[in-house]
Amino acid sequence: MSTVAVMDGPAAEAARFELRLQPLYRDAVRLAYGLLRDSSLAEDAAQEAALRAWRHRGRLREGSDLRPWFLAIVVNCSRDLRRSPWWRRRAELPPVERPDAGGDAGYSAEIGDLRQALLRLPDRDRLIIVLRFYLDLPHEEVAAITGMSVEAVRVRTYRALRRLRIDLASEDV
Amino acid sequence: MPRLTLDALRARVHAALGEPAVTRRGFDLASAIEPPPSPADRPRGVAGLPRPVRVFGAIGLGAVVAAGAIAAVSVGLSGSNPQSQLTVGPNGGGTSSPQPATSATQPTHQPTATPAPALPGGGFQPAAVTAISESDFWMLGTARLCSGCAPIIVRTTDGGATFSAIAPPPGQFADYSQGTATSISDLRFADAVDGWGFGPGLWATHDDGAHWVAIDLHAKVVDLEPGADGYVYAAVDTCATTQPTGSLPCFYEVERSPVTTDTWNVVLKIAGGNQPEPSLGVHGTDVWLMDTAGIWRSLDEGVSFTPLPNPCGAQLGGEIYPVSPTAVWAFCPTGMEGGPWLSTNGGESFASEYGGAAYPNSARIGAVSASTAFVTGGGAVNETTDGGTTYRSISGFGGGDVTWLGFTDPTVGYALVESGQGTQRTLWRTGDAGARWSLVTVS
Numbered sequence: 001m002s003t004v005a006v007m008d009g010p011a012a013e014a015a016r017f018e019l020r021l022q023p024l025y026r027d028a029v030r031l032a033y034g035l036l037r038d039s040s041l042a043e044d045a046a047q048e049a050a051l052r053a054w055r056h057r058g059r060l061r062e063g064s065d066l067r068p069w070f071l072a073i074v075v076n077c078s079r080d081l082r083r084s085p086w087w088r089r090r091a092e093l094p095p096v097e098r099p100d101a102g103g104d105a106g107y108s109a110e111i112g113d114l115r116q117a118l119l120r121l122p123d124r125d126r127l128i129i130v131l132r133f134y135l136d137l138p139h140e141e142v143a144a145i146t147g148m149s150v151e152a153v154r155v156r157t158y159r160a161l162r163r164l165r166i167d168l169a170s171e172d173v
Numbered sequence: 174m175p176r177l178t179l180d181a182l183r184a185r186v187h188a189a190l191g192e193p194a195v196t197r198r199g200f201d202l203a204s205a206i207e208p209p210p211s212p213a214d215r216p217r218g219v220a221g222l223p224r225p226v227r228v229f230g231a232i233g234l235g236a237v238v239a240a241g242a243i244a245a246v247s248v249g250l251s252g253s254n255p256q257s258q259l260t261v262g263p264n265g266g267g268t269s270s271p272q273p274a275t276s277a278t279q280p281t282h283q284p285t286a287t288p289a290p291a292l293p294g295g296g297f298q299p300a301a302v303t304a305i306s307e308s309d310f311w312m313l314g315t316a317r318l319c320s321g322c323a324p325i326i327v328r329t330t331d332g333g334a335t336f337s338a339i340a341p342p343p344g345q346f347a348d349y350s351q352g353t354a355t356s357i358s359d360l361r362f363a364d365a366v367d368g369w370g371f372g373p374g375l376w377a378t379h380d381d382g383a384h385w386v387a388i389d390l391h392a393k394v395v396d397l398e399p400g401a402d403g404y405v406y407a408a409v410d411t412c413a414t415t416q417p418t419g420s421l422p423c424f425y426e427v428e429r430s431p432v433t434t435d436t437w438n439v440v441l442k443i444a445g446g447n448q449p450e451p452s453l454g455v456h457g458t459d460v461w462l463m464d465t466a467g468i469w470r471s472l473d474e475g476v477s478f479t480p481l482p483n484p485c486g487a488q489l490g491g492e493i494y495p496v497s498p499t500a501v502w503a504f505c506p507t508g509m510e511g512g513p514w515l516s517t518n519g520g521e522s523f524a525s526e527y528g529g530a531a532y533p534n535s536a537r538i539g540a541v542s543a544s545t546a547f548v549t550g551g552g553a554v555n556e557t558t559d560g561g562t563t564y565r566s567i568s569g570f571g572g573g574d575v576t577w578l579g580f581t582d583p584t585v586g587y588a589l590v591e592s593g594q595g596t597q598r599t600l601w602r603t604g605d606a607g608a609r610w611s612l613v614t615v616s
Contacts, residue, residue: 018202025199033193042193050200052510052531076510080527115189133186167176 034130068144313360339382363399398455408453440475449490484523500543506534526561539578
């Protein structure tokens with residue numbers, strides 16, 4: 001004989017909310033990782049963002065998209081982690097977890113240079129690059145997350161690429 | 174400069190950043206949910222599930238602490254009357270030169286005598302509390318939750334065991350944002366007889382409410398704090414009175430008056446005009462004003478002010494809570510969340526002390542010392558006893574949302590609690606540094 005537990009109340013609401021957030025977990029961690037360059041911290045930021053989102057779920061307008069709203073919270077959580085005394089007390093930032101660059105030494109050097117250049121970018125520019133080219137989000141979603149206009153996102157992307165000394169061949173800056 | 178296609182650029186960014194080593198299976202919201210309390214502990218609302226709070230009035234802990242400080246010292250009028258003010262330009266460069274003080278503002282009305290009313294019956298809704306000692310405190314409130322209705326002031330001299338009503342100012346009680354030139358939203362007393370109802374209007378009494386006089390500072394009174402030097406300080410916003418013309422410059426000012434008289438002088442004048450309103454902090458004889466441009470500190474009873482950097486983000490405002498000449502807490506809103514900051518050098522520099530927590534922008538700090546502070550917001554109360562390194566959650570307010578919390582000394586504190594989905598306000602009191610809280614009943 002099987003039984004069905006009917007959940008109700010705050011715990012059930014939290015479970016439902018968690019279920020809605022779960023598909024965003026990987027993007028949330030990747031976004032935080034792109035900003036913090038530390039896997040553990042990135043997971044902490046994503047988890048903290050989930051708690052904040054739960055606390056402030058009333059601010060999410062009915063019918064609006066959960067994803068940009070939540071990723072904006074992830075950005076804030078990552079920023080707060082960077083502002084925390086603990087972050088400032090860190091003697092040295094951990095090295096970026098290196099991808100497998102294959103055997104092409106020239107390509108590896110180029111990637112290494114790009115990594116260093118990304119680290120030197122101002123936070124806001126790095127955010128744009130991470131959203132646009134690491135999470136591969138369209139301009140419209142980048143704009144929704146950052147609170148900027150689509151045109152402002154385009155301009156800032158262009159400037160960020162200039163700082164990275166990258167000339168994008170397509171018009172899709 | 175390499176010329177890349179979009180796909181090539183993406184591939185390079187992916188390669189440069191790599192992928193995070195994900196170790197968890199996903200989000201865990203279970204830790205956000207506390208076990209539901211028993212029905213006896215939770216008459217209304219949903220404990221453990223913070224919800225946005227409605228911030229009312231302009232209640233500041235500084236007043237409680239400052240008033241407590243006054244009770245602990247011998248108060249006497251200083252013989253020095255400042256004859257200069259510091260006027261600072263819009264850029265806040267600190268290059269201002271002292272200028273003659275403005276003419277003192279005198280009361281605009283004859284004192285109004287009001288017979289002492291009877292104690293309110295059930296349903297008194299406290300909105301502000303001010304204390305001068307462990308046993309002496311006043312509450313400002315209304316008979317029901319309303320804006321634009323008659324204020325009620327009750328006083329106790331036995332730590333809240335019994336109350337008596339004193340006559341309130343003739344103006345109305347109204348939320349600051351909805352107030353008029355004569356309405357009040359907050360209350361301060363410096364001693365047993367000298368008090369002020371304010372926000373945005375200003376009324377003063379020097380006989381414990383037997384008579385009230387209206388004071389016209391030609392501005393909205395944002396905040397008011399008595400100091401331990403025989404002076405009372407007010408932060409005012411002249412913009413409110415000049416903005417309708419659209420042509421006059423407007424300012425944030427600190428005005429000062431002896432506690433026992435109503436002779437107000439401008440002691441600081443800075444460019445204003447933008448929300449949010451400035452925050453005033455007074456401790457002992459030191460005065461701080463925080464606006465969006467910076468912090469202005471006086472160490473000489475308001476005679477001169479020095480500009481200091483503001484820890485909060487530009488144009489977002491913040492609140493300042495000095496607890497000693499050196500320990501100053503600040504709460505800074507950000508774009509979405511806010512958090513506490515702490516200075517240990519009188520506000521010359523601040524460090525963020527979030528302790529891993531996040532608070533809504535409307536959160537407030539109940540600061541006790543450099544190490545101990547309570548942060549209230551989002552329906553939750555968190556306490557730190559190590560200067561913000563770690564926080565622990567505080568409960569025990571009947572399931573309501575604490576909207577304000579302040580201490581008169583390290584052990585005696587007060588909390589204003591909203592419950593019943595915002596339909597009821599109550600005052601809670603602790604005498605053991607927050608370990609236990611008791612409901613204050615007006616009877």
